[in-house]
Amino acid sequence: MNKQEAKARAEELRELIEDANRAYYQEAKPFISDLEFDQALEELHKLESEFDLDVEGSPSQRVGEQPSSEFPNVEHPQPMLSLDNTYNEDELRDFDRRVRNILGDIEFTYAVEMKFDGASIRLRYENGVFVLGATRGDGTTGDEITQNLKTISDIPLNVDTGIEMLEIRGEAYMEKEAFVRLNEYRDEQGLQPFANPRNSTAGSLKMQDPREVARRPIRFFAFDLLLEDQTDYPTQKSKMDLLRDLGFPVSNNFKVCQSIDEIFGVIEEWDELRHQLPYEIDGVVLKVNEDRYRDELGYTSKAPRWAIAYKFEAEQASTLLESITLQVGRLGKITPVAELKAVQLAGTTVKRASLHNEDEILRKDIRPGDTVVIEKAGEIIPQVLSVVNPDREDRAPSFSMPENCPACNEKLEKLDDEVAWRCINPQCPPQVRERIKHFASRDAMDIDGLGEAIVEQLIDENLISTYADLYKLEKKDLIPLERMAEKSAQNLTEAIQKSKEQPLERLIYAIGIRFVGKTVAKDLASNFKSMDALINASEEEMTQVDSIGPKIAESVKLFFDHKKNLQLIEQLREAGLNFEMSESDVVSNVLENKKFVLTGSLPSLTRKEASDLIEKHGGKTSSSVSSNTDFVLAGESAGSKLNKAQKLDIPIIDEEEFLDMIGE
Missing domain, CATH: 3.40.50.10190 (BRCT domain)
Incomplete structure (x- = not known):
């Protein structure tokens, strides 16, 4: 492909990706699969890199650039104030009474919106181009996080408008299922799970590397628009309509109400509806719909007098904790789970709740047979809050973690600074599937054609039990598999054999050592030059490498101290994988540390x-x-x-x- 052909293909891909983003995020009508989308984006990345085709506003640039170590502060053109909260009907009627006392006989309406439980942000567009994004901060000054916000696909980088300066206010948030997946990942990594989507969103937006932010499942809803001349858009309703026309995601749950009694009907309706929404709301926001009355109503030092939030009550329930079971995660983390007598909570039937770890169980003194109070953290993850009657005499003995893995009976390990117990047996059945998928993934050994469905079949047919077994497969083993013809079986066996040529750094990443990502694997390969040198390195020697701290060094040493891991490594050696850096990988050290x-x-x-x-x-x-x-x-x-x-x-x-x- 020459540069002209690459340029044309890149433009075609940009159009496809932008259309797919619009269909998925704004219209909820996806027309390509996630896999096809990822493949298109990856192809665009490669074309732009290989042919120097960088274009301002390309969807590939949503990952942004790495900002400085501290975010610069920016002053908001208008304060981003918080809202006063109410929790009952009387307080809401008091708010309505105060508004009517100030406005007298003037007729007005209320705009009623859902209160998203996320992080408030502002966006500025100049001549249709997104130029600045910031957090709310203290209401007057926030952190400038433009590059991070560019990673959110809901936020347009360009808008088709003749308006010279456009200020958008909105909420960054995470959907419920995405938040659960993120917490599952953090749990597997031994990281503290986020308490709720709001915390995880706010924390993600303040990360220093936009590439990491891009990996977080953050979404966006616009809820306000600031214009120098508001006369063409005199109501909250007209501004929301304009935002929607400009391509910003706007909630469909928006109503204009004439009276406070009508608002109570909306609150009751949305209190039920919230359990069915894919994202979390924690209340309802009321705003005087007509902009021209807002200055007259004014502001307190912290909040506008023309708007208020009504907060829903948190839902709790009590039920019987029938037993405590143990789950084995992808990286071997053992998670205790409360098996509950089914109970209705926040619109769903709850039968299980995570107990996180042994220390958490002992701290709350939770035992099988207890009646416990449960709550959904952010209406998403069920958690056990407390025991109803901890002083009763017929309680079961206190919980203690078993010494051996419930799935494979291997002895459990515990790193010094962690509360979690882990099974580090690479042949532990619940871990096997995910380890093989990771080994074959694009950033690891990059075995083309070895997708999730094929891995599942290979394991179910007892053709493989570890990733080392992949190199023993022959074409005749693959042909009987579902949807596997002779040609595809040939292609897969060739891809497996070709993966043996992958450099040492990829192999180190592929074998699945906890805390060893692509960058750490690359640094380990560069410094130790061979798998054998790494296996025999001490923790002290490993920490001499810039990117390696004590926790990573301990994890690497623990991995190679395990007999079954070393057996796997030997099988990979016998299969002919690359155990040393080739001379072509490093020519000299003239640029060392530059x-x-x-x-x-x-x-x-x-x-x-x-x-x-x-x-x-x-x-x-x-x-x-x-x-x-x-x-x-x-x-x-x-x-x-x-x-x-x-x-x-x-x-x-x-x-x-x-x-x-x-x-x-």
């Missing part, structure tokens, strides 16, 4: 080629300029990165100077 940022188009090197050369000579690349950058490698049409480097007095070099540095 950090480069690339910008613009280089005369002869693509950006990927330049990045590979930097890494082969011991250097590292970054996507953004900071005080820690050593060199900016700049080409034609260099952009804002060049300007920032000049302001920070960071050395700027061209391709010829770079090649001289590495002796090529």
Whole structure:
């Protein structure tokens, strides 16, 4: 493919991805599968990287650039105030009475909206381009998190409007199922689960790396619009209609009410409806619909007098805890689970609740046979709050974690700084499936055609029990599988054999050591040069590597101290996988510990080629300029990165100077 063909294909992919985003997030009518979407995005990434086809506003750039270590503060053009809360009918009637006393005989209406339980943010568009995003902060000043917000697919990067300056207020949030999946992942990693979607959303938006933010399932609803001239949009209803027309996601649950009694009917309706929504709401917001009366109603120091929030009551229930069972997670984490007598809670039937860990059970003194109070944390995850009658005499003995795994009977391990117990047996059945899927994944051994369905069949047919068994498969083993013809079986066996050529860093990542992601695996490979050297390294030697702390070193050592893990490694060695870094992987260390940022188009090197050369000579690349950058490698049409480097007095070099540095 030449550059002209690549340019045309990239434009085609951008249009497809933008249409897919609009259909999925704004119209709720997806027309391609998640897999097809991911493949299109990956292809676009590769084309833009290999042919230097970066385009401002490309959907591939939603990952953004890594900001500085501290977010800059920005002042809001109008304060982002919080709302006063009410919890009962009398307080809401008092609010209505105060509004009517100030406005007298003036007729007005209320806009009634759902109160999303997320994080309030503001967006600024100049001539239709998204230029700034910020948190609410203290209401007057917030953190500028533009790059992080660009990763949220609900937020348009460009809007078709003739309005010179547009300020949008809205709520970032997570859907219930996505939040549960995120917490399951954190639980597996030994991280503290988030208490609710609001906390997880707010925390995610303040992460320093937009690439990490992009991995969080954050969504967005717009709920207000600020214009210099409000006369064309004099009501909250008209502003919401404009937001929808501009392509912003707006809740369909919006009503204009004439009286406070009508509002109580909406509250009752939405109190029932909230259990069926995919996202969490914790109440209802009332606003005087007509903008022209808001200045007259005014503000307190903290909240507007023309708006208020009505909060729903939290739902709890009591039921019998029949038993405590144990679940084995993907990375071997043992999670106690409360098996409950079925009870209705927050619109669903609850039969199970996570007890998180042994310490949590002992702290609350929870035992089988107890009557317990349960609550849905953020109406999502059932949790046991307390025991109803802990002083009764006929209680069961206190809970204690077994010494051996309930699934494979291997001895459980516990890292010093963790409360969780783990099974580190790689052949533990509940872990096997996920470990094999990870081993074959794109960022690991990249075995094309070995998807989830094939892995499940291979295990169910007893053809494999570990990822090392993949290399024993023959075409005749695969042909009988469902939807596996001779050609596809041939392709899969060839893909498995081809994966043996993957570099050492990928193999280290693929074998599934806890806390060892792609970057850590790469650093381990670069420093130890071979699998054997890594296996024999001490924790102290590992912590000499920049990215390796005591926790990672302990996890790596624990992995290789396990006899069955070493047996797997030996099987991979016998299969012929790459156990050493090849000489072509590292040419020299002339750029050791030097950090480069690339910008613009280089005369002869693509950006990927330049990045590979930097890494082969011991250097590292970054996507953004900071005080820690050593060199900016700049080409034609260099952009804002060049300007920032000049302001920070960071050395700027061209391709010829770079090649001289590495002796090529």
